[in-house]
Amino acid sequence: MAATKRGLAVLFGSTIGAKTVMAVTGLALILFLLTHMGGNLLIYFGPDVFNAYAKSLKSAGGGGLVWVARGGLLAMFATHVAMAFKLQLRNRAARPLGYAYEATVEASWASRYMILTGLLVLAFVVLHLAHYTVGVFNPDYLTWHDAEGRHDAYRMVVTAFSHPLVALSYVVAMVVLALHLVHGFQSLFRSLGNSHEQAREALSKASLGLALALAFGFCLAPVGVLLGWIQPVEVTQPAPGK
């Protein structure tokens, strides 16, 4: 009864492989979140720095790199979500009939509701992209430019977060993201094979720190706008088309 699966077949065909994929894509997404957060915080340095940063992202590699990065991100994200669904279906099927008396001894709330928090984060990402990248709610966002002729990302963000509801919904989303990460970050190292006792304990603590740091960092922009730490700038040039 020798095993038949090796290599890629293992990665996608076995539960351990699937969990490895979840871990690797999850780690990649966390790294993305860290850079994203760093970029967001540039907003505190004013419109010039922020818009320059936005422009540098879009124009890197002659403008092609952003699409490569987007493609990569999408692939990571889609794989993470698809694997999560696949595993969830499997896990559901593994216990067709549940207990009449349900109890939990050890599992944290965060670990038990990974699918829920994951789905909420997914919904948020869709809205977030629609909001800023596609400009679904306000198509004008994409047409605003600053004095240098760069896309006025600063104005876009400040305008959006000036609406308390928008800001609040971003804050809520970040809390959900933190819940997802507080289990996800420590779990991914276990899935990747970290059996070292002290390292596991350290990573459990780090997991909470990372989740809090990311949520806090991301909230600094909406909260800063709401509290007036980040001020709107004078529009020096009317947006074209207006």
Add this chain to the structure above:
Amino acid sequence: MNLTLKVWRQPSKSAEGSIQTYEAKDVSPDMSFLEMIDVVNDTLMEQGQEPIAFEHDCREGICGACSMVINGVAHGPNKATTTCQLYMRHFKSGETIYIEPWRAAAFPVLKDLIVDRSAFDRIQQAGGYISINTGCAPDAHTTQVEKDAADAAMSAAECIGCGACVAACKNASAMLFVAAKVSHLGLLPHGQAERKTRVLGMVEQMDDEGFGACTNYGECEAVCPKSISTRYISRLNRDYLTASISSEI
């Protein structure tokens, strides 16, 4: 003390089951949980009714036969304790206790609280051994074993194959069981020759049996009568991935 029991009754594998209510009267706190059921069963039999079928054998916490989910917790409320070693002094008179079988697609109910755990045997048949015919062994002192490795192997080998890890896991995953079995042999020098084929074979069989995946909840370790650490699960992940991408040349 007097208790109300809500027990899963199911006449056979294919029949429908349901929760039935029984009264357990004059229960002594020095009774084990199974002895409490014995008394209920004695009464049922005297009335010509079929007793509650449940699996049990050694009643000293080592054979791994007993398997009850008590108020939602595999083996009940005491840590590192099998159902047979759970004593009634941990319950209060007047309490209502739910008793259900292990729930997992890979562990179908055969009758009442008895489930079929043969999936565990098949997993071990898929590589859970060291291939050495009787009589072929060299002197036992030929190979020295680092004490730490021997102790870690022993801690994994303490697994009694009860399946509480599966019952407790929200995903009905068998990872803790498989991890314990793979690690026991994989940590010893004697188990190295078949280390890769063993882990690949056993994990593949585990998946084929329909167990869920590990989400690192930690429920398994919390209910394990031998407190086997989830660190072995991480070790299994590592061992499996290493084996799967390894090449002879």
Add this chain to the structure above:
Amino acid sequence: MTHLDAREPAGQLEDKWDSFRFDEKLLSPSNKRKFRILVVGTGLAGGGAAATLAEQGYDVYCFSHHDSPRRAHSVAAQGGINAAKNYQEDGDSVFRLFYDTIKGGDFRSRESNVYRLAQVSSNIIDQCVAQGVPFTREYGGLLANRSFGGAQVSRTFYCRGQTGQQLLLGAYAALNRQIARGGGRKGGVTMFYRRELLDIVTVEGQARGIVVRDMVTGQIERYAGHAVVLATGGYSNVFYLSTNAMGSNATAAWRAHRRGAMFANPCYTQIHPTCIPVAGEHQSKLTLMSESLRNDGRIWAPKRKGETRRARDIPESERDYYLERKYPSFGNLAPRDIASRAAKEACDEGRGVGPGGRGVYLDFADAINRLGKDAISERYGNLFEMYQRITGENPYETPFRIYPAPHYTMGGLWVDYHCMTTIPGLFAIGEANFSDHGANRLGASALMQGLADGYFVLPATIMPYLAGQKLSAVDESHPAFKDIEGQVNQRVEKLLAVKGKRSVASFHRELGRLLWTKCGLAREKKALTEAISEVKALRGEFWENVSVPGSSGSLNQALEEAFRVADYMELGELLCRDALDREESCGAHLRTEHQTDDGEAVRDDEDYCYSAAWDWKDEDTPQELVKEELVFESVKLATRSYK
């Protein structure tokens, strides 16, 4: 009168096994696969034998009443396994292990068998280590040893407090490897789970098959083979309360006995000294704590009768460390039978402790002072936890309370040197046979015998049986199978038809209490005579008033239990008759009429230096006693002294 031939090889004791191995008729690998061997039981003996026979090329069918071979009761052994490795260089040798075993068994075992056991003991350790059994090791990476009752050397190998489970997992792994081959034509073992043996089928006087019940579907099934191996364990559960598992039963051995296999020395039942005392009427089994506790614990009872103070409040001067007092050289490590009886005496004198005054103290206070709590916890931590879980008392603070409990049965199916019973082709190994422990078994020797029989002895001794004759072709359609299956079905129907008022367990409990009182730690003529007629009466009531609900065609635990208890009812009677016949005290068998004034056993080598084999006649005729005279050539019969 029937004559028993043990078929011991000729020659010096040391050479018997080697000359047997050399003289035996061999089977070539291509011929071995033509023989189907039915192995019943998957403990150390059965699991080891099934795996080894399959490795050697036989077509093996293996049966277990468990859902998995790993649950066989070998799993519960705690303390360790003996082997004459002499790794501690403390003077051990094959001859010393042999001598200790013979002496421990109070000179009531067969020399040649015991010597062979000591010889193969070393191979067992080698085999187990290679299989991955995680024996406890020293810091240098070599195997650790500890000492055990009845020996003055350290020859016991162990795996924390669960040596039995680890050895069983080794045998189980070897078995799994053979099951994975596919069985039948592919080679290896064909495994049958959840099957209870209900009868043996003989054709032309030879064992050729078995009839079993599928415990899930209730189906009665027939299996034919060229030889049958019973590795079905002992019968301590005849006492109802014992350290055996609830499912351990004597049905296979008893059914074999009724088909012509003689049953030897049933009265040699070992009572283990260190068990947790009975807590109440509801008690379903007794829990043993490893005898290894006696390495560091000191056993005592209060000097005063009816002592009511707590253990810690009783001053040193008012404690009686009775084993150290009576047996200064072995002290707390006196053999099991002696330690058990001494505890009973203390309690009989009114010096017992705990509920009902049936208990003595096993005290670790000195050891904790000497070695520290951590060292004690490292050695015995799991036993301390287990005790606390069961009793709710903390043994680090207050001494353990212990009392003897039925644990192991030295008696069993009579077998010759080849492990063959008096039915040709029917072999019995492990605790199921009577062969190696005489009237008392030493600690850590059961695992040794189970694995010796399973891995090394039986696979060698079954070959000459198969090679030495032409067995006729018999399959499941042979009329003998139909006949036996019919009888089994009748028995099932009969049990279901009683529809009485008493549960099976209530009969079992009553039988157990009766035997424990009248044929337990100490036996005497009058009580034994009474017991025989009381067991008969109880058996009569059983068949008139037992309640076995449910049907035969499904999973029915009450029915399973009823089969077993029905057989215990017959076995219990033979147990008393054997005890009555043996007018001497030896090993675990103490006749109160035969002891010195200070309570030491008095053996009678003149008249009782034999193994008592009982030959089944029929329902209405009592078994006939057949004696196998024991001849001692290499050791001198001596009064066993541990003083």
